[in-house]
Amino acid sequence: MNVILLGPPGAGKGTQAAQLRRRWPLPHISTGAMLREAIRSGTPLGREVKQVIEGGGLIDDEVMTRLVTDRLSQRDAAAGFWLDGYPRTIPQAQCLDQFMQGRQPLVVVDIALSDAEVLHRLASRLVCEECGTNAQDTGADPRCHNCGGRLVPRVDDADTIVRNRLEVYRRQTAPLIEYYAGRPTFHQVNGAQLPDDVTLEIIRAIEATRSS
C-alpha cells in the first residue's frame, strides 16, 4: 500500500504517520528526515544537498526525486510506504507516477486545514529542549510528556517564517491537489479534528479504497 500524505505545516502528518503505522506497519518516509540523514551520511548526494542548503537554495526536483526514488527502491518499502514531504511540485508528481509504474496505485491523503487553523497551531507549538518532542502550548506548566524536559517555542515557528512556509506550501500544493483530485484513490480528510479522529477518518478512507 503506497500512501502519500499531503497537508500544510502543522497538519500533523508526522503524528498521523506514527499512528497509521500501528495499523499498517510500513516505513514512514519523510523528506525532511531524509535530507538531514543524507547530509549526516556524507555521501556524494548528501554533500550536494548540504551545499545547496548552505547556499540558501532549494533542493531541485531532480535531486529530490533521486533521493526519494532511491529510498523507495529499498527493500523495506517494497510492500508500501507512508510518504511525507514529496511530491511538492507537478514535475515531482509526474516523476513519482513514472517510478510507480507496475506497482500498486498511489493512495493520496490530503489532511486539509485552513490557514487560520495552521497559524493558530504553529503559534502555540512548543518543542522539548531535551528530546525534541513536539507539544501544544496548553498554558499549564509546560513539561515534556516524554522526558519531563522544559518546553520552549519552536524557533522555526516565528510568525513571518510560518506565513512564508504556508504561502509556499499553498502555491506549490494547490496544483498538486488538482493533479490528484480526479483519481479514485484521492482522499481529503478534515485535519481540524482531534488527532485520533483524523487517524480514524484516514483509515476509513484507505479501507474504502482497498475494498473497491
Ligand SMILES: [Zn+2]
Ligand atoms: Zn522531552
